[in-house]
Amino acid sequence: MRRRPIVRALAAGCAAVLAASLALASPASAANPIITTIYTADPAPLVVGNTMYIYAGRDEAPTGTNNFVMREWHVLSSTDAANWTHHGARANIGTFGWAGADAWASEVEYRNGRYYWYTSVNGRGPGWMDIGVAVADSPLGPFTDAKGGPLISDSTPNSSPLNIDPTVFVDDDGQAYLYWGGYWGARAVRLASNMIDTVGSVVTPQGLTNFWEAPFMFKRNGLYYMIYAANDTQGCVTSSSYACQRYATATNPMGPWTHRGVVLGQVSSTTNHAGVAQLNGQWYMIYHNANAPGGGNFRRSVAVDRMYFNADGTIQPVVQTTTGPPPNPGGGVQPPAGTNLAPSATASTSYVSAWESLAAINNGGVPTSSADRSNLAYGNWPQQGTQWIEYRWPSARSINRTATYWFDDNQGIDLPASCQVQYWTGSAYVNVPNQSTCGVAADTYNVTTFSTVSTTRLRLNITSRTGYSTGVLEWMAFQP
Incomplete structure (x- = not known):
């Protein structure tokens, strides 16, 4: 995923700041657009613990004005992706003493206990738009200028024809990358560990077919994704005055990229700017349109809808809704009580997909839903029919029940048709x-009981539904 979920302990460390902020916060909508008290645009999400934050600019153009009037950036948050809290403006043009106007698209990235807010802003200097960076110790600020001048400007060698729309991604090895650009000019550069200096030369990424503006980068299952606005009429929009969101993938964060198609079609505003995040096991696309009362091309509003991946890693086109996603509060059910012997066992399987992890089944994770990958997931796509997972102990264990939390990615992995627990007699596997009944329900621990067996090996045979593979988030084995 693009944003590695920031541990709950860190989120708790911001509690005092958040509590003070909530006193000033106001509830927003539980439908699309998610806020209609003001106009908001160019959203970028960040997940911290069990909270999604959206950072967006504010459209202030009066009715009839055919130009952007944007002077500040606002923050919204939700723990279920349906009910949102508006925290007001958390940065503005005045945050940057060297800036003069145009608080355009921005994005926040976490690193080393701090939050870095990368912004498109008119810097008063030669040229037009620059990229600045502010910093804070909390996702809600207060944010201050981290550099005292632009990070990217027209004087940056090989800069974009229009230096706007920054997206920053920190990879698993700690290296940070900045992509940005407008007027068909995508650019990329590595960032230093301090997050406010560039390292090496600015490059022009290859493979972002019909790129126009608004890049957003994330990672899932070892694959890098870039969504971006395009305005071509070859399957994107009916008029080049509008834009869609195309996407590309790569095996290296600097590309080359392979174009994959359109992920979000034309919206009701001429511009189309989006971001992607995963919350409580579900992926979402956050974008803007002109659907709020009185809305228009310069009076846009943020919307949120669910996003789904196919089994091969491609993305299904996002369905735009007026209702927004249903509440997804996470939390889930708690695991059954008792002494779980699974963590002390060695796991094996008939097959595991290269991008999944067998370690998921006995790592002690507590899933929030059957789509929750936050504690890893075991899956056996593209295998079908009956597959198995197994525990082995160095000496015999007494066992009389198991609990299985199934994995369902809404793609090629589905809930099984049936399952059977077996144990090793010393010479063969037999049914316990x-x-x-071996339960196959979603979003819960399916408890299976049986007469006590003493064994060094326990196996779960899993039979798939026709056309699907199967997966497990947690498999527990209890002593009497």
């Missing part, structure tokens, strides 16, 4: 005696 007097087994209760």
